[in-house]
Every structure is written in structure tokens, then in C-alpha cells.
Amino acid sequence: MLKTLSRLISYKLYTPGPLSTTSTVKDSMKNDLCFNKSFNKDINHIRNQLLKISNLPTEEYTSLLLPGSGTFGVESTLRTAVNQHQKILIAVNGAYGERMVKICKILKIPTKVINIDERKIINIKDVLYYLDTEVTHFAMVHSETTTGILNPIDEISSILKKARPDIKIIGDCVSSFGAVDTDFSNLDFIVTCSNKLLQGVPGLALIIAKNTTLDRCEGNAKSSVLDLFKISRTYNHFVVIPPYQSISALKKAIEEFWKEGGVKARQARYQKNQRALANGMNELGFKHYIDDGDQGWIISTFIEPKHYNYSFEKLYKFLADRGIIIYPGKLSKLPTFRIGTIGELYKEDMIECVKCIKEAFEFMRIPLPLNE
Ligand SMILES: Cc1ncc(COP(=O)(O)O)c(C=O)c1O
Incomplete structure (x- = not known):
């Protein structure tokens, strides 16, 4: 290169x-920005918009903004959702599935892996076959950017939830959210970021979480900045200096997203x-x-x-x-x-x-x- x-x-x-982003999204970042009265309004606006885009009921789900990239979103979700006394099943058909496995290993979360050929989609039969009674969580990538393969996350999450309603499902939707028409209603955590299909700029991880699931995650994440439970209970959602320019760009990008249809x-x-x-x-x-x-x-x-x-x-x-x-x-x-x-x-x-x-x-x- x-x-x-x-x-x-x-x-x-x-x-x-x-x-690539539009010139208007880039223009939205040209001023120096800092905390002011309208900032909280913008954050709340973006959080509401994320729920609207996901088509999930606002009374059942919440959305969270976190400084960082897609991986920050994935790691913070895994940290917050699963603890060392639980067990996660991860279906892998590419590098981003493998990344989740690596994160769980670092966090010493008991992990079972379904390794699938990179050229094949993840299918529900494999997931059900590898499921055991100790498994409490399931995670997979929706659009695996390693190859471009699109995994059927709605079908898998729907059948899995019917078979095992107790299982919490985590979707790495970093490269699908906003441009793949999806039923997210069986997922507990949906992860994306600002510089993907919403067409903002890098700087924010975006997480949508089911309230009843997140409410039970207190104390799981051993982290000062990646604890989604803590962030969800923090005034205006930022425990560090927010990436103001990314937030401004995302607000504009979402406006253009709706304008496009x-x-x-x-x-x-x-x-x-x-x-x-x-x-x-x-x-x-x-x-x-x-x-x-x-x-x-x-x-x-x-x-x-x-x-x-x-x-x-x-x-x-x-x-x-x-x-x-x-x-x-x-x-x-x-x-x-x-x-x-x-x-x-x-x-x-x-x-x-x-x-x-x-x-x-x-x-x-x-x-x-x-x-x-
Ligand atoms: C499916 C998927 N997950 C996770 C990531 C990691 O995102 P980032 O590089 O922003 O941390 C990517 C990045 O392309 C991705 O495509």
C-alpha cells in the first residue's frame, strides 16, 4: 500500500x-465545540434517533454513546453483558467474530466457539447444536467485513430466543446497522459506530440495549470507562470528554439518513x-x-x-x-x-x-x- x-x-x-462522508457532514465539525446547553439536547436527540432507526420500542430499549470505535462498542458490551460465572457461545465466520472470542478470552469469560468456514453463513442448526445448558449468552457478527458475507441475524435470534428465552443475544452490527433492513427485536445488545452506515465520522461507538437485560448487569464490567451499566446511569452519558465534533457530525449524518429515505x-x-x-x-x-x-x-x-x-x-x-x-x-x-x-x-x-x-x-x- x-x-x-x-x-x-x-x-x-x-x-x-x-x-466517505458528505461535505455537509464534514462542515458540521468546523467550529470548536464544548459543553453548552444544547449539547444535552443533541445527545438525547441522537439517542432517540438510534432507537427510531432500529425500529425498537423506546420503552423497552435504551441507546448509549461511547467515545471510541466499533471495537470499543463490542468490548464494552461483552464486558457489561457477561461475567466470569456465565458462559458465552460465539459463532465465528471471520475476523470480527474472532475478535469477540479474543476479547472474551482476555476477560476470562467462559467461551464456547462455533468455527464456521469463512465462505459459509452462520446457520441456526449449528447454533442449536452447540448450545448447552450452561450457555447464558450468544454473540455473532451480522455483516462480516472480512469477506462481505451477510449472516441472517434476525432468523437466528428469533429461533434461538424461541428455543431458549433465557439466552441474551449480542449482535455485532457495526457494518450493517442503518442499511440492512433487520428485525432486532430478539437481540439484547446491538452494537454499531458512527463512521459506518450512518455515514458520520469516526469517534463514537453506539450501543442499543434492552433495559431489562442492562438493568441486571451492574458490577459485571471491571472498567472505569467501558461499563455500559454505569454509563447508562451517568448524566448525559459521558464519563470522559465527549468527542464533540463526532457528535455534531453524527447529528447531521442522521438528518441526511432520513432525507435519503x-x-x-x-x-x-x-x-x-x-x-x-x-x-x-x-x-x-x-x-x-x-x-x-x-x-x-x-x-x-x-x-x-x-x-x-x-x-x-x-x-x-x-x-x-x-x-x-x-x-x-x-x-x-x-x-x-x-x-x-x-x-x-x-x-x-x-x-x-x-x-x-x-x-x-x-x-x-x-x-x-x-x-x-
Ligand atoms: C463487523 C465489524 N465489527 C467490528 C469492527 C471494528 O470496528 P473498529 O475498527 O471501528 O473498531 C468492524 C470494522 O470494520 C466491523 O466491520
Whole structure:
């Protein structure tokens, strides 16, 4: 990858976070900000909006803002939700599922892992098979950014809650919340962050929690800043200096989210983007890592060509020189690269990206369409 990106070029990020935001979202951060009277109003507004976006009843759920990234949201949720005398079952089909396992190991939470092939979705049969009577919590990733696979979290949580109503369910929805139409009503904790599909800027982890579940979490999290129970009982929700600019940007981003038409409209735009990318890349002969039916619309993984002239660094630089930033692969088994279809990107941007990839391959003297 390029060692340094020029600060003079306005890049478009075809990445799964950080992602490109609108100029109006960026403008909303231009002032120095600090605590004032309207700040509490803004926080309450954002918290209400998160519940509205989730389509969950406001009297049963609460939402929390935490300084940090998606992982801060995931770790604070695991810390708060589960204690060392309980047991969590985690279904893993990618790096973000593995990250939850790693966090639980650090926290010494008894953990049982279902390891699933990265190319296969998590399915309820496996979850029920591995469930034992000691399991108190279940966690999974909704949209696994490692590959772009979309796991059916609503179906799994619904069947699991029917089979075992006592189990508390945690969803890492970092890369799905806001653009994947989902029934969250069987989840106890839903985690996302500001710089994903809501299209704010980095700086905030966002957590939606079921009140009756959170109420029983006092004392679980051994942390001064990652204890969601404590945060939920803290005036204005911040135990440290809040990331004011991120909050301001998120408020603006949510306003634009509704202007676009909410979850369904954003999902439709990203799906259009993903289809334009998939069609263009198919024409160039690239193979998708994930089967069509399981592929989400957030990020797509492509298998790298074996041609001796190919190098990801050359492709990356060629695209970056034209203002396009893509992502390397995250798989250990196979060389791949990834292209995101989220953020302030439209179908025309995807067509432009494919056109530049074609030019990059001509530049590398690799015949297209690929024939591998
Ligand atoms: C599904 C998922 N979970 C967790 C994370 C971690 O988020 P962050 O890098 O903001 O900590 C990501 C980041 O891309 C993600 O896609």
C-alpha cells in the first residue's frame, strides 16, 4: 500500500470504514465545540434517533454513546453483558467474530466457539447444536467485513430466543446497522459506530440495549470507562470528554439518513452500488470469494489474479493516484482484495472504479478478461 496518501487529493474511500462522508457532514465539525446547553439536547436527540432507526420500542430499549470505535462498542458490551460465572457461545465466520472470542478470552469469560468456514453463513442448526445448558449468552457478527458475507441475524435470534428465552443475544452490527433492513427485536445488545452506515465520522461507538437485560448487569464490567451499566446511569452519558465534533457530525449524518429515505433507501443505494461493481468485475473476469446469495452489499472480496505481472501494491497505487482507495484482503487462506460499496458513493462511482481497475490492468500488461 502507499506509505503516505497525499492530503491534497480528495480521495473517495471504497473501504468498509472509514468511509466517505458528505461535505455537509464534514462542515458540521468546523467550529470548536464544548459543553453548552444544547449539547444535552443533541445527545438525547441522537439517542432517540438510534432507537427510531432500529425500529425498537423506546420503552423497552435504551441507546448509549461511547467515545471510541466499533471495537470499543463490542468490548464494552461483552464486558457489561457477561461475567466470569456465565458462559458465552460465539459463532465465528471471520475476523470480527474472532475478535469477540479474543476479547472474551482476555476477560476470562467462559467461551464456547462455533468455527464456521469463512465462505459459509452462520446457520441456526449449528447454533442449536452447540448450545448447552450452561450457555447464558450468544454473540455473532451480522455483516462480516472480512469477506462481505451477510449472516441472517434476525432468523437466528428469533429461533434461538424461541428455543431458549433465557439466552441474551449480542449482535455485532457495526457494518450493517442503518442499511440492512433487520428485525432486532430478539437481540439484547446491538452494537454499531458512527463512521459506518450512518455515514458520520469516526469517534463514537453506539450501543442499543434492552433495559431489562442492562438493568441486571451492574458490577459485571471491571472498567472505569467501558461499563455500559454505569454509563447508562451517568448524566448525559459521558464519563470522559465527549468527542464533540463526532457528535455534531453524527447529528447531521442522521438528518441526511432520513432525507435519503431511511434504512430501506440506504440499503437500496448500496445494493445498486454492489450490483454495478459485481457486474463490472464479472465482465473483467474477476471471481467473487462469496457466493451471490450470501454476499452482502457492504463490501465485496475478489480473488487476486495469479498473473506474474500482478501486484496489489501496483493496483492500489494506480487507483489511489486517481483518488480511489480500496482495501487489501483479510484472509489467511487466499490472496484477495476488497472493495466497499458504502458511504457517499453512488452507482456512477462504482462504474468509475471498475473503469480504473481495467486501466490498471492494461498498465500492468495483464490481459482482460482474466481467464483463470
Ligand atoms: C463487523 C465489524 N465489527 C467490528 C469492527 C471494528 O470496528 P473498529 O475498527 O471501528 O473498531 C468492524 C470494522 O470494520 C466491523 O466491520
